[in-house]
Amino acid sequence: MPAKPIHLAAHFPGVNNTTVWSDPASGSQIDFASFVHLARTAERGKFDFFFLAEGLRLRELKGRIHDLDVAGRPESLTVLAALSSVTTHLGLAATVNSTFNEPYEVAGRLATLDHLSGGRAAWNVVTSWDAFTGENFRRGGYLAEADRYNRATEFLHTARELWDSWAPGDLVADPVTGEFARPGSGAFAHHGQQFDITGHFDVPRGPQGHPVIIQAGDSPQGRDFAAADADVIFSRHGALEDARAFYKDVKSRLARHGRRPDELKIMPAVTYVLGDTEEDAAERAADIRRRQVGPQTAIAYLEGYWGRDLSAYDPDGPLPDIEPDLGEGVSQGRAQFRGDRAETVHTWQALAAERGLTIRELVIEATGRQAFIGTPQSVADQIDTFVQTDAADGFVFVPHLTPGGLDDLVEHVVPLLQEKGVFRADYTGPTLRDHLGLGKAS
Structure with a gap:
């Protein structure tokens, strides 16, 4: 059986603790450059x-703007439209919320990006669960969390109806007037x-028919949504087994x-650290994680x-010896804090006791995503x-430096994947659907 082709994408680090701000090579997250x-x-x-x-609202901690991750967040589709003029093949994917937007507006902006880029647009369909974010909008907090995927599903289907309202094909002459138009030419009713x-x-209708659809939900509803659409x-x-x-x-x-397995690509978010030896890479990775989690x-x-409020505790000391307050909480705008906090706290207490972890060591452990660490050859093999x-x-x-965090990966690892025959030596088509092997939407 031939080897599966590998798909790679780049995520511009957003407002979080991924970026190592203190690094001399760390640049702006706002400048177009x-x-x-x-x-x-x-x-x-x-x-x-x-x-x-x-990001639809700046995060808050204990009622104040969380100054550890305030960088601003330029609107994604505007940035990608500008990038379409300085790139030629790269797909351009924007996260756009389905809770606080309308299908007509979003479908038009995405179809426009698809035209401007020659068929490279993608939409990461997300939902918003919290009334905190909703306060920035007229309908703030109106949508129950259980209903968010109902809206997202209908939102996406409605957008597809709008894209399909312009039928593909050549212009057709009206037999009476002789004027040319495309069949359908935008009429819709939903x-x-x-x-x-x-x-x-x-x-x-854009060059791809429909922009590529990306989804990031992990709940049973989210998985079904992804499998269907x-x-x-x-x-x-x-983590490998997970x-x-x-x-x-x-x-x-x-x-x-009614879909085949190859019609949906699963692409986890990962980081990487390279070194001259495995030991060198491991030391660099440990240093980066400590700088990410100050x-x-x-x-x-x-x-x-x-x-x-835990400000009195030593971050390099043991976990707090008090039980959590499971009320409203002190952090706003972070999805990870809305689950079963009591279960998480008890799991962490057990882990810290078993391994003798300090607060900082525990958070480093808990917040780390999969990282490929090693020499260029071992990272390519992983x-x-x-x-x-x-x-x-x-x-x-997701690189830890902006904007040069992918330079080493592209320079040293990608050529090894190409030598293995598992990654393209060049683009074989102009559209993002071509890159992903999906074919044009009918």
Whole structure:
């Protein structure tokens, strides 16, 4: 059996503790030059797409703006439209919320990006669960969490109806007037539980038919949504066995929606650290993690789970000896703090006791995503092993430096994957659907 092709993508680091701000090589997350550098690096490496996240409100901690991760967040589609003029093949993926937008507006913006880029647009469909974010919008907090995927599903289906309202094909002459038009030419009518709209869509069908759809939810509803409607899953499952279980589960859901396993690409978010030797790479990785999780960050993260002010505790000392306050909490705008905090706290207490971890060491352990660490050859081998053993179809790399964090990967690891014959030597088509092997949407 031939080796599976590997898919690679780049994620521009957003507002979080991924970026090592103190590094002399760390640059702006606002200047357009930073976006250009990372996007062009990804294109030089023949990556499938460049991915931007979305932030609809600045996070807060204990009622104040969380100053450890305030960088601002330029609007994704605007940035990608600008990047379409300085790239030629790289896919351009934007996160756009389905809770606080409308299908007509989003479908038009994405179809426009698809035209501007020559067929390289992608949409990461996300939902918003919290009233805190909703306060920035007129409908703040109105949507129950259980209903968010109902809206997202109908939102996506409505957008597809709008894209399909312009039929593909050549212009057709009216037999009476002789005027030329495309069949359908934008007329639509959608009557559903979430949306009831009629009219004419004003953006002709894009080069891909439909932009590529990305999804990142991990709940049972999210997995079903992806199996039915997504082209790519941006997964958080990076540890090998966990990733294999997720891969198997999601791929098994495709058949009930009449889809083949290869019609959905699963791409976990990962990082990497290279070194001259395995030991050198491990030392560098440990240093990066300690810089990503500084003392203030460690305490702030723990406060999100404990629901208490823990500023009096030593980040390099033991975990707090008090039980968590499971009320409203002290952190706003972080999805990870909305689950079963009591269970998480008790799990961490047991882990810290078993391994003798300090607060900072525990947070480093808890917040780390899958990282490929080693020499260029061993990292290339690790990436290939994941894909060939059905733990992933590829990876979305989230560098720890902006904007040069992918330079070493593209320079030293990608050529080794190309030598293995598991990654493209060049682009074979102009559109993102071509890169992903999906074919044009009908």
